[in-house]
Amino acid sequence: MSSSPHRSQPEASVPASFQTGFPIRPDRLVEARTADDVREAVVYAARHGLRVTAHATGHGLPGAVEGGVLVVTRALDAVTVDPVARTATIGAGATWGAVTAAAAPYGLAPLNGSSPSVGAVSYTLGGGLGILAREFGYAADHVRSLEVVTADGVPRRVTPEREPELFWGLRGGGRRLGVVTSMEIGLVAVERLYGGAIAFDGGRAAEVMARYLEWTRTVPASLTSSLAALPYPDLPQVPEEVRGRYVVSVRVAFTGDAAEGERLVAPLRAVGPALEDSLREMPYTESPTIHNDPPFPHAYYGEGLVLRGLDAERGGRVLELAGPGAPMMNVVQLTHLGGALAGRPEPASAVPHRDAGFLLGLISVLDTTDVPSVRALYGEISGALGPLVQGRAANFCFGGGDRTHGFHEPETAKRLAGLVSQYDPAGLFGGPYEG
Template sequence: MTRTLASTLAGRVAGPVFLPGQDGFEEELTGFNLAVRHRPDVIVGAREAGDVAAAVEAAVAHGLPVAVQSAGHGFSVPATGGVLISTRRMTGVQVDPKTRTARVAAGARLGQVIAEAAPYGLAPLNGSAPHVGVVSYTLGGGLALLGRSHGWAADRVLALDVVTADGRARRVTPDSEPDLYWALVGGRDNVGVVTALEFGLVEVSRLYGGGLFFDARLAPGVLEAYREWTAGVPAEMNSSLALIPAPDGRLCHVRIAYTGPAEEGERLVEPLRRVGPRVLETLREMPYAECASIHDDPPTPMPWGSDNAMLRELDEKAAGIILAHAGPEVIVELRHLGGALAAPPARPNAVGHRDAAFMLAVLTMDGRPAPAEVFRELQPWTLGRFLSFMGHGEAAGPELVRTAYPAAHHARLAAIKAVYDPGNVFRFNYNVAPAS
């Protein structure tokens, strides 16, 4: 059956079709997170939207599930069998400076949009890493570098081109198909494969940003100062704090992205400087095109495991729990939320937990699951999870996925899934099963 399917697809799609053991199969499988690897029966290297539609239609006709992969950052449940649609060849990006919008194909990266928008003084609401795929990042919520200033990237989505489980290509807007739009924006690939995305850009050409690096031995004082400091900063101040490995030990890294005047940013940051001597400081006014230097996330593929918690507050006791579990074998990160991230969306979508004050993420650098103890102890402060920072394997199980949404959101997602994908064809993901 597999060879028959591959032969059928090869005659219908513009991109390559791979079977296990063929040249290019393993290379096509490799995503950014090396801890997880799909094992499909067939890979379709889609070049255009028609390839995606043909792949979905053929898979369903053969009773096979469908997975989709672009850059491979957001691995959740690895595909075992079925058809994998690789969208990495679909890289088109178009920026319209008059309407301040962008249209991107399924495999485009955030760095491409940043580069295309920068000459017009515009920017996407990208995250910390420019090598992440636009579509999965945005549809998972899109926790932006400038989120407190401008909100979730998901809230800027204007339209989507998507192939649903019936193989039908649809153009979806909040007005044309409000239920499908709602489920796609926040539900990622649960109800279809997005082949193109249109979204609004924001006006920003420069910002005051960079990092303050402290020796990790100062971490308790830095965290306490940061906790107090975040309670009084304006929405234009975007920041996070991370305990990270370094060649000579560990560092406590405070990241700053301020959208107001640089001199005001200098004044606002001064209380953090008073905590103690810095190993390094990189704060400066910069073109927005250089925003990736703020977090300086590594661009090379690696294995990791992760989990996260959306915290309603960060009091002294919660901070102590986090520090107690910040061992040398993990990266611990706190992102300050609130501001525009707390606002309801103009176009309703499935992104929830908007009342969280912080997101805590814990990452391992060898692919092992993130330690569960810290999340158990933080349960009294926890609203739920953020979909895009969840882990893989057991960390992507249905009960944990349920915590990424308020109960009413999850129930609505399951009901919409039952309409558009009743057979759960799209199940190799942070899966929401169709309502029975």
């Protein structure tokens, strides 16, 4: 790369983002092919007083990118697996699909999320709540080392022994401490799982919610699950069973044997006739079929509310507010937490709200609505939940700009703010941290 990052051309020159709801118009665009390209971009931005935004796949784009330097890390997509150490070294542009595929031949798996096209590094920096989370905890807690360029343009190898405070903050503290160019993560010995989804007619959403909440109190930590409610479009590519219908589904990932999996999900099947039932034993590489996240770019806004717990009455009210009668199309996902997520790993990380019971994810399609209307709905939902709302989940706040309120508990937020002021006093990566 030259010593002066090139000016971006009109929007067509900016690499496509999975999130299409917000414009990306930087003053300078750097398509990094090496870690040194990232370093040069950061030095250039600091010299000219420009803000730096890192961009891999664009799933978690926090909002519009206006001005500054956009560092596109998509080409830093190398994945190397050490089957003996059970680790993988992954570049900033690597997706979970690529990491899963690289680990599978050795009988290993990463702690990935539900979508194979999400950038693995950015996901992990935000904590990383994966499909096996209740058994193995947060992805951030399995990071062994990170390569990061801080605001002073210095490339640093960060480990528990070297710069332990920065190691703590990068894992769960997000992207305000530098641009991570690669990280080494631990893998788990998982080759297959019992999983899938069971879908019911959305007219029974409140009943399914109540039964799901009751069921989560009985399952082992080796089972991670979520409930989702959404209206499916009436399109030919959508399975006929759910096409054009409002559907509530329970998604399951269980690492035990299939017979035990069948026993555990029996209470779900007892809820009544299902529209679709894909629960089965599968190789781990097929785990994206559990959630079937949309593979195509689209415009959306989202919020992640961390809940102390949830009762059937309030859960039903959430579904009522965000359901077919809402002023826009919404997806509701309630993820069961607990298990290993509640643990306190060593070395500690900045991942917050470990004692929470559930994560409520809300996603709204922006094609037919506007952000103020969505925010008004989310405010109503949050109000209905009242004291059950413990905080917000950074990885599930899509399009909300740089608002960090509620991401961390007060003491953690204060500690992160100190790190940001130490490593980025000029606010190159977003300004002061506000807890």
